[in-house]
Amino acid sequence: MKKPFFTGLSAAEIEEINAEIEHYPDKAAVAIEALKIVQKYRRWISDDSLIALAELLDIAPAQLEAVATFYNLIYRQPVGKTVIHYCNSVTCWMLGSDQVSEHLCRHLKIELGETSADGKYTVLPSVCLGACDHAPVLMVEDQLLLDVNEKTINGIFER
Amino acid sequence: MGEGKMDKPLTKNIRPDRAFATLADYESTGGYQGLRTAITQLQPKEVQQWVKDAGLRGRGGAGFGTGLKWSMVPMETPQTRYMIANADEMEPGTFKDRMLMEQDPHQLIEGLIIAAYAIQAPIAYIFLRGEYHVARQRLEHALLEARFKGYLGEHILNSDFNVNIILHTGAGRYICGEETAMLNALEGKRATPRAKPPFPLVSGLWGKPTVVNNVETLCNVPHILHYGVTWYQGLGRGADKGSKLFGVSGRVNYPGLWELPLGIPIREIFENYAGGMRDGYKLRGFLPGGASTDFLLPEHLDVIMDYEAVAKAGSRLGTGMLIVLDDRTCPVKMVLNLEQFFAQESCGWCTPCRDGLPWTITLLKDIIAGKGRREDLDTLSGLTRMLGPGNTFCALAPGAMEPLQSALKYFRDDFERYIVDKSVLKESV
Ligand SMILES: Cc1cc2nc3c(=O)[nH]c(=O)nc-3n(C[C@H](O)[C@H](O)[C@H](O)COP(=O)(O)O)c2cc1C
Ligand code: SF4
Numbered sequence A: 001m002k003k004p005f006f007t008g009l010s011a012a013e014i015e016e017i018n019a020e021i022e023h024y025p026d027k028a029a030v031a032i033e034a035l036k037i038v039q040k041y042r043r044w045i046s047d048d049s050l051i052a053l054a055e056l057l058d059i060a061p062a063q064l065e066a067v068a069t070f071y072n073l074i075y076r077q078p079v080g081k082t083v084i085h086y087c088n089s090v091t092c093w094m095l096g097s098d099q100v101s102e103h104l105c106r107h108l109k110i111e112l113g114e115t116s117a118d119g120k121y122t123v124l125p126s127v128c129l130g131a132c133d134h135a136p137v138l139m140v141e142d143q144l145l146l147d148v149n150e151k152t153i154n155g156i157f158e159r
Numbered sequence B: 001m002g003e004g005k006m007d008k009p010l011t012k013n014i015r016p017d018r019a020f021a022t023l024a025d026y027e028s029t030g031g032y033q034g035l036r037t038a039i040t041q042l043q044p045k046e047v048q049q050w051v052k053d054a055g056l057r058g059r060g061g062a063g064f065g066t067g068l069k070w071s072m073v074p075m076e077t078p079q080t081r082y083m084i085a086n087a088d089e090m091e092p093g094t095f096k097d098r099m100l101m102e103q104d105p106h107q108l109i110e111g112l113i114i115a116a117y118a119i120q121a122p123i124a125y126i127f128l129r130g131e132y133h134v135a136r137q138r139l140e141h142a143l144l145e146a147r148f149k150g151y152l153g154e155h156i157l158n159s160d161f162n163v164n165i166i167l168h169t170g171a172g173r174y175i176c177g178e179e180t181a182m183l184n185a186l187e188g189k190r191a192t193p194r195a196k197p198p199f200p201l202v203s204g205l206w207g208k209p210t211v212v213n214n215v216e217t218l219c220n221v222p223h224i225l226h227y228g229v230t231w232y233q234g235l236g237r238g239a240d241k242g243s244k245l246f247g248v249s250g251r252v253n254y255p256g257l258w259e260l261p262l263g264i265p266i267r268e269i270f271e272n273y274a275g276g277m278r279d280g281y282k283l284r285g286f287l288p289g290g291a292s293t294d295f296l297l298p299e300h301l302d303v304i305m306d307y308e309a310v311a312k313a314g315s316r317l318g319t320g321m322l323i324v325l326d327d328r329t330c331p332v333k334m335v336l337n338l339e340q341f342f343a344q345e346s347c348g349w350c351t352p353c354r355d356g357l358p359w360t361i362t363l364l365k366d367i368i369a370g371k372g373r374r375e376d377l378d379t380l381s382g383l384t385r386m387l388g389p390g391n392t393f394c395a396l397a398p399g400a401m402e403p404l405q406s407a408l409k410y411f412r413d414d415f416e417r418y419i420v421d422k423s424v425l426k427e428s429v
């Protein structure tokens, strides 16, 4: 994938981050929110974005990196247009999450954690998504899919 | 729905169509009356006392007395105090706080405002799990409504009490639910737990006194204030007071979530609500309160869901969310799945947890692959002690050991079959 030239954070990003800063006595406190805002626009956090953000928040890039790498939902590598998280925690595991992930990966011809060749989908594991009464569960971007079976999975790709 | 369904205060606004209660819906069933009582009739100390007398205990897992916790906050000093709602629900098998926030967001908001009043905190945070997008939207909407109607912000209900609520969303990490890790997360630091003491009640967020309460705990508060202590106490059937959300997941007929009195026998939840096991499956055991509680067996079905009673049976009430193990799922593999979760989510700060969990996984994988030795079971038992209470900075590691130690006790044959009689290797889960 060709790397676009980084020209700093956008006005929109900075504005949203500044709005968050108002809620806390200390700029560093918006670290997670700020990472999420940048990720919303850019899909992932590149080194360039990380450094620019650290500067905006007045913290060392290493401190922000320590925060960024801590979280499952902050991507430090490029991801596809749609990220599919499948729950692999206990109830979903009992009710077939391994088959769910195998089916997803086979369909997309990828290994877990990879992005499909057309750049459309990335499949990642997730911990319990808080819908265990409807296991197995998927989260496609922001949307929960419950009681997942092969048909539901195929439905994702027909959208 | 009117105010009639008073044995189910927490879920009385919850509708089968999963739509959420707006401010008008919430008010029509007594909403914000508890806040009115607190602010217009009671002193902060009196609110603490009411909640203490009601007997409310924390629903986040540890069961600490809520009123008692509030009363330990230093109130005389002029410093800022903070109130935090722990909405980071990530304990595998647990799906109760999500439902409360998605379907009746004002209940949490009212509880949080009353709690902030009780400890005189001018700022309250809701630390919401990043994956809970629907809850986020509904809480944002409800916060606007509450501000607009004067329940939130400055001069609440024309009093001189002011509080602002800030919705903070996380980015997916179990340890953020541990209250001192949450403080670091809110301060923008890497979310490792803090050494205690000092306790957050004295030195918490930015070094100021801070109370952290679970979402479900806070949802109880408005009702205690509105309907009174005596009424609240009447809701429990055993030694503990109030109602509680109980859930069941796994191979039962009707997995789900219900508000029931504390002290209800587990059998009643399992049979009458979850409808027993699905055809072709038998009950082998269950975790009574989320992933970090000890297994119990079918013989424990008559134990009541009460903090002391479940402890006496050898486990914990925890989050009150049962995970059912059926006879066609291998308990050793189930424990491996649980330990993989804990190992992945360990923050890596203390050695026993950082090294002990990967070691546990290696041993379990070897056993399952037919490469286990008898001594491995002793090593696993040793690990359950090494990672047990008192040896680590937080309760993640001891929690991780609960399902393992009880599986070694109750499902020893399953472990041994992999080691001694390798026939099991040919079977699939
Ligand atoms: C690893 C770990 C994760 C936790 N996760 C949560 C959580 O997601 N939600 C929660 O309310 N409490 C969680 N707790 C418990 C909190 O530390 C704390 O006890 C609780 O929020 C206090 O609220 P309560 O007294 O109202 O129960 C967790 C504890 C540990 C050790
Ligand atoms: S017990 Fe585990 S999760 Fe808790 S502080 Fe230690 S390393 Fe971190």
Ligand code: FES
Binding pocket: A087, A088, A089, A090, A091, A092, A093, A127, A128, A129, A130, A131, A132, A135, A136, A137, B092, B093, B094
């Ligand atoms: S275990 Fe998958 S949603 Fe809870």
